[in-house]
Amino acid sequence: xxxxxxxxxxxxxxxxxxxxxxxxxxxxxxxxxxxxxxxxxxxxxxxxxxxxxxxxxxxxxxxxxxxxxxxxxxxxxxxxxxxxxxxxxxxxxxxxxxxxxxxxxxxxxxxxxxxxxxxxxxxxxxxxxxxxxxxxxxxxxxxxxxxxxxxxxxxxxxxxxxxxxxxxxxxxxxxxxxxxxxxxxxxxxxxxxxxxxxxxxxxxxxxxxxxxxxxxxxxxxxxxxxxxxxxxxxxxxxxxxxxxxxxxxxxxxxxxxxxxxxxxxxxxxxxxxxxxxxxxxxxxxxxxxxxxxxxxxxxxxxxxxxxxxxxxxxxxxxxxxxxxxxxxxxxxxxxxxxxxxxxxxxxxxxxxxxxxxxxxxxxxxxxxxxx
Amino acid sequence: xxxxxxxxxxxxxxxxxxxxxxxxxxxxxxxxxxxxxxxxxxxxxxxxxxxxxxxxxxxxxxxxxxxxxxxxxxxxxxxxxxxxxxxxxxxxxxxxxxxxxxxxxxxxxxxxxxxxxxxxxxxxxxxxxxxxxxxxxxxxxxxxxxxxx
Numbered sequence: 001x002x003x004x005x006x007x008x009x010x011x012x013x014x015x016x017x018x019x020x021x022x023x024x025x026x027x028x029x030x031x032x033x034x035x036x037x038x039x040x041x042x043x044x045x046x047x048x049x050x051x052x053x054x055x056x057x058x059x060x061x062x063x064x065x066x067x068x069x070x071x072x073x074x075x076x077x078x079x080x081x082x083x084x085x086x087x088x089x090x091x092x093x094x095x096x097x098x099x100x101x102x103x104x105x106x107x108x109x110x111x112x113x114x115x116x117x118x119x120x121x122x123x124x125x126x127x128x129x130x131x132x133x134x135x136x137x138x139x140x141x142x143x144x145x146x147x148x149x150x151x152x153x154x155x156x157x158x159x160x161x162x163x164x165x166x167x168x169x170x171x172x173x174x175x176x177x178x179x180x181x182x183x184x185x186x187x188x189x190x191x192x193x194x195x196x197x198x199x200x201x202x203x204x205x206x207x208x209x210x211x212x213x214x215x216x217x218x219x220x221x222x223x224x225x226x227x228x229x230x231x232x233x234x235x236x237x238x239x240x241x242x243x244x245x246x247x248x249x250x251x252x253x254x255x256x257x258x259x260x261x262x263x264x265x266x267x268x269x270x271x272x273x274x275x276x277x278x279x280x281x282x283x284x285x286x287x288x289x290x291x292x293x294x295x296x297x298x299x300x301x302x303x304x305x306x307x308x309x310x311x312x313x314x315x316x317x318x319x320x321x322x323x324x325x326x327x328x329x330x331x332x333x334x335x336x337x338x339x340x341x342x343x344x345x346x347x348x349x350x351x352x353x354x355x356x357x358x359x360x361x362x363x364x365x366x367x368x369x370x371x
Numbered sequence: 372x373x374x375x376x377x378x379x380x381x382x383x384x385x386x387x388x389x390x391x392x393x394x395x396x397x398x399x400x401x402x403x404x405x406x407x408x409x410x411x412x413x414x415x416x417x418x419x420x421x422x423x424x425x426x427x428x429x430x431x432x433x434x435x436x437x438x439x440x441x442x443x444x445x446x447x448x449x450x451x452x453x454x455x456x457x458x459x460x461x462x463x464x465x466x467x468x469x470x471x472x473x474x475x476x477x478x479x480x481x482x483x484x485x486x487x488x489x490x491x492x493x494x495x496x497x498x499x500x501x502x503x504x505x506x507x508x509x510x511x512x513x514x515x516x517x518x519x520x
Contacts, residue, residue, distance in 0.1 A: 047497035054482075055507055090392075217419050217442055220471030231442065238445065305392060305423075305438070316423050318436070329507075331425040333438075338422075341474040370497060 012040065019048045023126060023356040026366030037351050042344045050370040057330040062088050062297040063162060065327065069317075070156035072334060073368035075115040076310035078107050078151075081160040083308035086241060087317045088162040090306055091299035097288040100164035101242040106280050107147075107159065109273040110177070113184070114143040115311035116266050116273075119363045123263065124195050126360035127204045132195055139187055142180045146173065162297060164290030177281055181274050188270060196267060205260035209346040209358035212257060219345065220338035223313020224269065225362060228254045228261035235309040247279045259361040266363075298325055312336050312363055336368040373416065373446050381409040388451070393438075395449040400435070403452045404463035410439060410448070411468040417441045418448060421465075424475035426483035428509045433460050433485060454485065464490040482507040 013034040019027040027048035033041040053072060057065040066084040070077035082104055089096060096104075121136030144154040150170045151157040159166050195201050211221070216229040226233045234251040236244045252268035254261035299321035307316045313335030320329040339362050346362075347355045373394060375387055382402055388395035398406060410418040423438035433454040440447050454460045464487040466473040476487045477496040484505035487493055495502060504511050 050497040052506055215470070218470040220421060220469070222422070302390070314422060316438075318423060318425055320427065329425070329427050331423065333423040337474065338471050341471055
């Protein structure tokens with residue numbers, strides 16, 4: 001499995017990047033074949049954080065398995081939980097109270113903002129700018145504080161139960177969220193001044209890591225990676241769940257297909273997330289925050305699939321039930337897994353320095369890929 | 372919606388599951404390659420986005436489940452290919468039709484032990500090369516690396 005560092009007779013250099021390397025954002029191991037400075041081949045070696053979550057879920061009940069998924073894509077943990085809850089609710093035909101739907105979607109969008117903020121800081125750091133990282137983390141801290149107050153946790157919220165939310169929102173939630181949105185709107189302009197319009201940043205990002213529309217679809221890319229190549233694939237728009245059908249927002253699409261396009265898609269998405277929060281935050285209806293459900297949940301025999309849009313793309317949960325209290329088979333379709341499979345296609349022919357920029361623009365979260 | 376007759380015409384041996392979320396075709400593993408080529412290349416279907424590949428151990432046999440979507444018509448089709456031979460499970464690869472299948476098939480090979488014929492690089496993906504057995508199978512038992520709770 002491990003390839004020794006050395007040259008082949010053709011004069012190619014094979015080097016290992018990772019599994020412990022700052023640019024891979026986690027335990028990803030890449031074996032790269034170089035010709036001079038040009039990358040000929042990238043081969044990802046996975047499994048350093050493989051926990052066999054799918055097998056683990058087979059011995060967890062329908063209430064329990066939801067929270068394991070927080071440990072997959074830990075930056076969109078709330079959205080992962082949401083997808084799992086949706087599949088259980090679909091199987092049992094549970095009607096989720098409107099108040100719970102509003103709270104869930106609000107937290108979804110706050111999670112997406114926090115995830116994109118972290119990505120923005122890390123992206124800039126990948127191409128050599130250190131300062132943006134601290135700006136991003138300052139703003140992200142405010143979201144984490146709101147999450148901590150309402151959910152009791154900052155990263156792995158575990159706030160969703162089948163049929164609604166675990167608790168009602170904190171009395172300060174609405175007020176603090178509004179305060180944050182107001183603050184972050186002014187900061188997003190700063191982000192643009194600092195990084196988006198920076199000529200050095202643009203030169204590093206434009207025309208690097210191109211992937212065409214056809215290839216993006218064929219590689220199964222989703223989320224901002226596919227939307228930057230002009231593929232309309234936002235699950236929130238195509239198959240609206242919960243209250244997404246009631247809110248107005250635009251699907252961010254770019255046509256260029258390079259790193260800068262992927263960057264712009266995420267910047268636009270931050271604006272759209274704030275737009276969604278603005279529409280919902282003042283209209284949270286009164287009522288129950290949780291539907292009444294049986295103590296022991298048993299999904300009827302059959303298979304169920306639900307899709308949600310995480311910060312990285314199309315997250316799918318496939319559950320096959322034999323009628324018991326635990327799932328017979330669970331499969332998680334993680335967006336990062338498919339996006340990573342396109343890495344070789346994007347990187348080949350580019351310089352090794354650009355590979356770091358391309359990986360940053362893919363926004364990989366390794367536990368999501370390894371599961 | 373895609374019409375069942377059109378699908379039957381390109382794959383006569385297929386049956387359809389009832390009460391499923393999306394149209395679900397049940398086929399045998401030997402029919403899969405010809406059907407896949409039609410679904411991908413025939414402009415009538417144009418299923419260009421393979422968004423989920425699942426390997427399933429049904430105890431008596433294995434099943435490969437393919438979730439397909441068309442980015443033009445937004446139709447979704449689920450194909451369940453039954454593999455009778457559990458000991459020597461084989462199914463043709465589709466990674467030349469949908470590039471994403473290359474990693475998904477390696478994952479299925481790694482964890483469920485399904486061999487994909489003509490796959491360009493069929494190796495274990497998550498586990499080490501010398502791993503014995505296929506962890507997602509129902510009869511898999513490993514007393515050292517416990518995954519049962």
